[in-house]
Amino acid sequence: MTFINYAAREINCKIVYYGPGLGGKTTNIQWIHEKTRQEAKGRLISLATETDRTLFFDFLPIELGTIRGFRTRFHLYTVPGQVFYDASRKLILKGVDGVVFVADSQEMRRDANVESVQNLKTNLRDNGHDLGTLPYILQLNKRDLPSVLTVEQLVGDMRVGNEQAFEAVATKGIGVFDTLKAIIRLVLNDLRRR
Amino acid sequence: MARTSLVILEQDYERFVAILDRLCADANARFVFLLDKNGQHIASVGDTASVDPTSLASLAAGSVAATEGLAGLVGEQVFTTLFHEGPDESLHLSTVAEKAIVLVSFDERSSLGLVRLRVQQSTPTLAEVVEEVTRRSDTPGQEVLSGTPLDDLTDADIDRLFS
Numbered sequence: 548m549t550f551i552n553y554a555a556r557e558i559n560c561k562i563v564y565y566g567p568g569l570g571g572k573t574t575n576i577q578w579i580h581e582k583t584r585q586e587a588k589g590r591l592i593s594l595a596t597e598t599d600r601t602l603f604f605d606f607l608p609i610e611l612g613t614i615r616g617f618r619t620r621f622h623l624y625t626v627p628g629q630v631f632y633d634a635s636r637k638l639i640l641k642g643v644d645g646v647v648f649v650a651d652s653q654e655m656r657r658d659a660n661v662e663s664v665q666n667l668k669t670n671l672r673d674n675g676h677d678l679g680t681l682p683y684i685l686q687l688n689k690r691d692l693p694s695v696l697t698v699e700q701l702v703g704d705m706r707v708g709n710e711q712a713f714e715a716v717a718t719k720g721i722g723v724f725d726t727l728k729a730i731i732r733l734v735l736n737d738l739r740r741r
Numbered sequence: 742m743a744r745t746s747l748v749i750l751e752q753d754y755e756r757f758v759a760i761l762d763r764l765c766a767d768a769n770a771r772f773v774f775l776l777d778k779n780g781q782h783i784a785s786v787g788d789t790a791s792v793d794p795t796s797l798a799s800l801a802a803g804s805v806a807a808t809e810g811l812a813g814l815v816g817e818q819v820f821t822t823l824f825h826e827g828p829d830e831s832l833h834l835s836t837v838a839e840k841a842i843v844l845v846s847f848d849e850r851s852s853l854g855l856v857r858l859r860v861q862q863s864t865p866t867l868a869e870v871v872e873e874v875t876r877r878s879d880t881p882g883q884e885v886l887s888g889t890p891l892d893d894l895t896d897a898d899i900d901r902l903f904s
Contacts, residue, residue, distance in 0.1 A: 642779030
């Protein structure tokens with residue numbers, strides 16, 4: 548749910564990074580935080596376990612600029628990828644305006660990707676959304692590792708329509724901002740159409 | 742369910758601030774925030790200079806959402822209030838009209854009993870405005886919402902954001 552505040556002259560949108568555990572969702576957010584200029588970003592909040600696995604969510608607010616005098620802000624969230632944190636994932640999807648699915652390209656993680664996409668569909672449905680109509684971008688992460696699936700295989704597993712897919716190596720920042728720009732563009736276009 | 746936008750007009754904001762100001766004074770609170778349950782900061786009053794409103798809104802919404810999840814697990818429909826007690830500062834959170842959260846921060850100059858009482862007293866008025874705003878936001882084609890900054894958004898506007 549986009550939040551338009553006339554008093555503060557702000558437009559706020561919520562983007563959620565979803566995907567299997569250890570796929571690179573937090574790494575995406577950390578890279579964005581690291582490379583975004585100070586005045587355009589807020590505090591990065593990570594609710595993580597002692598072993599740095601996401602426990603509840605990571606949160607990073609960023610500000611892009613103004614549209615018609617309104618500051619345009621995006622709240623980036625990640626979900627915990629581990630299967631047993633499903634209740635948390637469902638909560639974080641509340642009020643979502645767009646989803647980035649961060650897939651792990653390694654062959655051995657194929658089932659985990661597929662399971663996570665199914666879980667995304669279910670949790671969105673429970674929140675009153677449909678992945679087929681929600682702004683949705685695929686990121687194929689870890690392209691630098693051996694034994695990766697082909698782009699066609701990954702996209703075939705996760706696409707629900709004709710979504711854009713970006714190859715990425717989030718640890719080196721490759722594809723991170725391309726993905727972010729693509730989802731922001733989709734969210735804003737979706738808002739315009741509503 | 743269609744996706745909607747929550748739109749706060751200046752007059753809504755002023756009404757919220759008036760209610761929150763009164764609550765803050767009556768409860769002897771340090772500050773009071775009104776948040777959307779999805780984690781958006783709507784309005785705040787009091788001594789907020791040292792507080793990051795965006796982080797606070799996100800964490801408070803997460804906390805309330807997790808508590809609602811807990812309520813469901815133990816067979817309760819909802820837990821409407823949350824209380825965090827610290828050595829110096831305490832937080833009282835409660836839901837308003839199932840859509841918003843009112844967060845009160847207070848110290849030794851106040852007490853949990855007083856804060857609870859004042860929050861309960863201000864909730865009906867606050868709920869009335871919250872419901873009015875959400876009802877209007879949920880109804881497409883409302884005249885009052887025409888001319889939002891997104892109505893005539895162009896590709897060039899979006900491109901400019903990334904320049």
